Amino acid sequence: MVREIWGRTANGCGHRQVRMCLVHEFGQSVSAKSVLRVMRRMGLRCAIRSRNPWRRYSSYRGETGGHVHNLLKRDFTADRPFSKLGTDVTEFKVxxxxxxxxxxxxxxxxEIVAWDVSRRPDMACILSS
Structure with missing residues (x-):
């Protein structure tokens, strides 16, 4: 019955729709998990909503910008002023x-030796301070 219901459409249908047809058309009392298990055993998959394995989401955009070498090597102590400076951008809701x-x-x-406040977190904000 599952194969018959699944074969009605060109791309097949999912386990929820198969269960709905089993309950309403054939009067069978069956859970959705049981239908899913049977469909997996038979190799029946809905082709409409299946993910494309070659086009998954990735936020990686490649090498953007130049590469900066690690000059500090996690040594954040300095012997004289203005020899090592650090910066960071913090967002506030105002x-x-x-x-x-x-x-x-x-x-x-x-100590904080300079600072700047801006409406956008761009390089102009960092370089102006």
């Missing part, structure tokens, strides 16, 4: 919109 803070941190004196 008055219904977003603001981005870009501080510049001196690793020798452990």
């Amino acid at each position: 008055a219904g919109s977003k603001a981005y803070l870009a501080p510049v941190y001196d690793m020798a004196s452990k």
Whole structure:
């Protein structure tokens, strides 16, 4: 009965639709998991909603921008001021919109030496501070 219901359409149908037809047309009381198990055993798959194995989602965009070498090698201590500087961009929600803070941190004196606030997190915000 499962193969008969599945073969009615060109691309087959899923286990939920097969179960619905079994219950309403043939009066069979069966669970959806049982129908799914039988369909897997028989090799029946719905071709409409099956994923394309060659086109899965990937956010990787390749090598974008230049490569920066790791000069600090996780050594965040400095002997003299302004020899090692670090920066980061932080997002804040302010008055219904977003603001981005870009501080510049001196690793020798452990102080913020410059900062900038912008509406967009772009390189102009970082370079202006």
